[in-house]
Amino acid sequence: MIEATLDFLSAYSTLIALVGVNALLALSVWVTLYAGQLTLGNAAFMAVGAYVAALLERHLGTPFPLALACGAAVAALVAVPLGLTVFRLRGVYLAIATLAFGEVLRVILLATPITGGGQGLNGIPPTTELWHIYLSLAVVAYVLWRVQGATVGRAWAAVREDEIAAASQGIAVRRYKLAAFVAGALVAGWAGGLSAHITFSIEPNDFAFGKAVQILVFAVVGGIPNPLGPIFGAALFTALPELLRPLRDYRDIFQGLVLLAVIIYLPRGLVTVSQLRRTRRLQQIGAADVA
Amino acid sequence: MLLEALGLAKRFGGVHAVADVDLAVGDRQVIGLIGPNGAGKTTLVNLISGHLRADAGAIRLAGEDITRLAPHALTARGIARTFQGVRLFKGLSAFDNVLIGTHSRMRSDVVRRLWPRGVPDRADREQALSLLARIGLARRANALAGELAYGDQRRLEIARALASKPRLLILDEPAAGMNPTETAALRELMRALVSEGVAILLIEHDVRLVMGTCERVAVLNFGRKIAEGTPAEVQADPAVREAYLGAEVA
Amino acid sequence: MLEQLYNAIFIGSIYALFAVGFALVFSVLDILNLAHPTVFMLGAFAALFAIGTLGLPWYVAVPFAVVASGLFGIALDRIAFAPLRRRGAPPLSAMISSLAITLIVVRLVELRYGGDFITFPSGTVPSFLIRIGDATLEGVRLAIILLAVGLMAGLTFLVRQTQLGRDIRALAENPRAARILGVDVERAIAATFFISSALGGLAGVLLGFAYNSVDSKMGLPLELRAFTVMVVGGMGSLPGAVVGAYVLGLGEVASLVYLPAELRDAFAFGLLFLVLIVRPTGLFGQRATDRA
Numbered sequence A: 001m002i003e004a005t006l007d008f009l010s011a012y013s014t015l016i017a018l019v020g021v022n023a024l025l026a027l028s029v030w031v032t033l034y035a036g037q038l039t040l041g042n043a044a045f046m047a048v049g050a051y052v053a054a055l056l057e058r059h060l061g062t063p064f065p066l067a068l069a070c071g072a073a074v075a076a077l078v079a080v081p082l083g084l085t086v087f088r089l090r091g092v093y094l095a096i097a098t099l100a101f102g103e104v105l106r107v108i109l110l111a112t113p114i115t116g117g118g119q120g121l122n123g124i125p126p127t128t129e130l131w132h133i134y135l136s137l138a139v140v141a142y143v144l145w146r147v148q149g150a151t152v153g154r155a156w157a158a159v160r161e162d163e164i165a166a167a168s169q170g171i172a173v174r175r176y177k178l179a180a181f182v183a184g185a186l187v188a189g190w191a192g193g194l195s196a197h198i199t200f201s202i203e204p205n206d207f208a209f210g211k212a213v214q215i216l217v218f219a220v221v222g223g224i225p226n227p228l229g230p231i232f233g234a235a236l237f238t239a240l241p242e243l244l245r246p247l248r249d250y251r252d253i254f255q256g257l258v259l260l261a262v263i264i265y266l267p268r269g270l271v272t273v274s275q276l277r278r279t280r281r282l283q284q285i286g287a288a289d290v291a
Numbered sequence B: 001m002l003l004e005a006l007g008l009a010k011r012f013g014g015v016h017a018v019a020d021v022d023l024a025v026g027d028r029q030v031i032g033l034i035g036p037n038g039a040g041k042t043t044l045v046n047l048i049s050g051h052l053r054a055d056a057g058a059i060r061l062a063g064e065d066i067t068r069l070a071p072h073a074l075t076a077r078g079i080a081r082t083f084q085g086v087r088l089f090k091g092l093s094a095f096d097n098v099l100i101g102t103h104s105r106m107r108s109d110v111v112r113r114l115w116p117r118g119v120p121d122r123a124d125r126e127q128a129l130s131l132l133a134r135i136g137l138a139r140r141a142n143a144l145a146g147e148l149a150y151g152d153q154r155r156l157e158i159a160r161a162l163a164s165k166p167r168l169l170i171l172d173e174p175a176a177g178m179n180p181t182e183t184a185a186l187r188e189l190m191r192a193l194v195s196e197g198v199a200i201l202l203i204e205h206d207v208r209l210v211m212g213t214c215e216r217v218a219v220l221n222f223g224r225k226i227a228e229g230t231p232a233e234v235q236a237d238p239a240v241r242e243a244y245l246g247a248e249v250a
Numbered sequence C: 001m002l003e004q005l006y007n008a009i010f011i012g013s014i015y016a017l018f019a020v021g022f023a024l025v026f027s028v029l030d031i032l033n034l035a036h037p038t039v040f041m042l043g044a045f046a047a048l049f050a051i052g053t054l055g056l057p058w059y060v061a062v063p064f065a066v067v068a069s070g071l072f073g074i075a076l077d078r079i080a081f082a083p084l085r086r087r088g089a090p091p092l093s094a095m096i097s098s099l100a101i102t103l104i105v106v107r108l109v110e111l112r113y114g115g116d117f118i119t120f121p122s123g124t125v126p127s128f129l130i131r132i133g134d135a136t137l138e139g140v141r142l143a144i145i146l147l148a149v150g151l152m153a154g155l156t157f158l159v160r161q162t163q164l165g166r167d168i169r170a171l172a173e174n175p176r177a178a179r180i181l182g183v184d185v186e187r188a189i190a191a192t193f194f195i196s197s198a199l200g201g202l203a204g205v206l207l208g209f210a211y212n213s214v215d216s217k218m219g220l221p222l223e224l225r226a227f228t229v230m231v232v233g234g235m236g237s238l239p240g241a242v243v244g245a246y247v248l249g250l251g252e253v254a255s256l257v258y259l260p261a262e263l264r265d266a267f268a269f270g271l272l273f274l275v276l277i278v279r280p281t282g283l284f285g286q287r288a289t290d291r292a
Helices: A002-011 A013-034 A042-060 A064-085 A091-111 A130-147 A151-161 A163-168 A173-199 A209-222 A228-243 A245-265 A270-284 B041-048 B071-076 B094-101 B110-114 B122-134 B150-162 B180-195 B207-213 B231-236 B238-245 C002-029 C036-053 C058-086 C091-113 C139-161 C163-173 C175-180 C185-211 C220-233 C238-258 C261-278
Strands: B003-012 B015-025 B030-034 B056-061 B079-081 B168-172 B199-203 B216-221 B224-229 C129-132 C135-138
Touching: A002 A013, A013 A042, A013 A130, A013 A151, A013 A173, A013 A209, A013 A228, A042 A064, A042 A091, A042 A173, A042 A209, A064 A091, A064 A173, A091 A209, A091 C091, A091 C220, A091 C261, A130 A173, A130 A228, A151 A163, A151 A173, A151 B094, A163 A173, A163 B071, A209 A228, A209 A245, A209 A270, A209 C091, A228 A245, A228 A270, A245 C058, A245 C091, B003 B041, B015 B030, B015 B041, B015 B199, B015 B216, B015 B224, B030 B041, B030 B207, B041 B168, B041 B199, B071 B079, B079 B150, B094 B122, B094 B150, B122 B150, B150 B168, B150 B180, B180 B199, B180 B207, B199 B207, B207 B231, B216 B231, B216 B238, B224 B231, B224 B238, B231 B238, C002 C036, C002 C135, C002 C139, C002 C163, C002 C185, C002 C220, C002 C238, C036 C058, C036 C091, C036 C185, C036 C220, C058 C091, C058 C185, C129 C139, C135 C139, C139 C163, C139 C185, C139 C238, C163 C175, C163 C185, C175 C185, C220 C238, C220 C261, C238 C261
Parallel strands: B030 B199, B030 B216, B079 B168, B168 B199
Antiparallel strands: B003 B015, B003 B056, B216 B224, C129 C135
């Protein structure tokens, strides 16, 4: 039994690793969505984390965990100017602004010589183990789950529901929005560092618009009510191409169909299937979903 | 004097929503603010609660200049409000709505909460429950705020505002849509709050409620204060009658 | 210099045709139709099909492609957006469902035509040169510029002077009131999508002719630029989209001169971000935040 499991793990280790990383990325978006902020910038924060971690290791010989932490920290730092400037925007405008910010970041990465420009970085040691990824995932998911019931979580929920009323309850709305962006960037940066050490090489195109949208889809399609949603969404859509392998050329079409079906019949996400009635009530009373 | 607003002005484009308005609310006072629709009452309240920035004038709370402070800073200093159209957190439970009202008094508890059985301060939870009980919603504590009946929602909003233990409570048309029983209950609540040390600024169209609870009434029209005095004085003021009914035919 | 200006106006015209359709749907329905770049691509491929497979001349292929694109738009709404409208889903859901459609349609096109660049059969696409002084200009581009300007004028007329245009504007302003006032909402929405997609598809055909090349991914660069155009011009404002398109076209060509190639994209995004921060309403828009 154990042998069979280990065999399975090693055969599919790349896929399982990818699921884990995508789950982390989906959680990074979940945090900001929980506060009502629609973001498409996390692919760029992932890129920052990836490049910083890889470069520190290569040029300064930084030990792996420290490199990851620095990558995440720099990503969080870079998120500050974003959070400080976009607090007035909502919904679609906010999404576009974060996307634009992310793209500018990516282009800067492209243009900075030390990052290897369009060729990216090669020969990154494959230091990441499965347990690194899943331990990170477990910790982040747990922390986010508990944060929901803490003052911060409630403040975020209030900001999501009604910013003006939230301000009158003593919530410093701008500060909490900023915190949501920074928290998301932190997780995305950490995931980026992990991801760079699986794929051996990274280049700016890995972190473009497509990736940003993909992450958002994981989170939204998975569902927002709790951290399990984005994890599930990431798992499903990362594994789907593998599961659909027999369909070969028609994979993308089926993926599109699945996505379409989910978003039309379960617009608040897959995990809401277990609470359909409650979700319908929430929709009817106009409770905030995302922007 | 608890709250002093002097010479407040606010323009939107070419429109003077509020022009040169003075308003004062003393400790344990109930001050009424009335005027026809569009007179600038809600704009004035938005200026006092920090949601709008005044173009001119000053606001002082117990002597401290609060003119430029953001809403959340004002709540921390003891100003709470309800909104004209009821702005509850619709997707959250009634209990959570009131609990969030205590935000300015809560301690940051992220670290404590990480431990599996950590719960928010018992004191905060108990206060939220007792406020819900006070307005008669204890049994609906877990109901989604957006699903409550309109009258319940209005009362819930007041409970949420009270959760921050304000010195000054601003009520923006709290009786709109209430039946006589509910209005009477509201009047009782206001009297009780005053005896507990809360001052109230009441914006209302319900004349009887205003006259029955307010010691002084200010009247706005076209953004200016056109009259101020006791309810009786204001009711007799011809300028007030003209504002509501149009010019007197001689 | 003249050549650069000419190209800038040409590319601005393409952006304008594309962005106007995008802005139209946004202004009427508050959704970002992420499948719009797909209809751009479909228009080009419809023309390719008409010319290559059906053997039609280019002047028949163009209206064919335009109509086909318009019909696709209507179908797109029926499949991807209407069900969401009925349940009052947030605009984000519409974005994602349009994304799903893109996935499906792009793949279908690739299955039929492959993923590489395809050129039109030789001789089927009009091409002539104009010489002014030292400059040699592609004549087709001039025709495209004129066509685009003409269509913009036509659209303005439609929106301002016709009953349909009034219906669409009413819908954009306040859907509930429009319905109560007797506007045929379904018809107005279908018309909106038809016009939007027809223009988007036309932009695709014209670009395909101008560069004599179509491929399944040709819509992607347009998508990101459409955001910039819409934001700079003012979200949901049609004249704004047109102005924004030409501003972007000129800016891009200018930045080609002053910036290294990799940073050219940064111009569009930097501009986008700056405008959103400083003046989210853009040049002509009125609402930077949600209508609620």
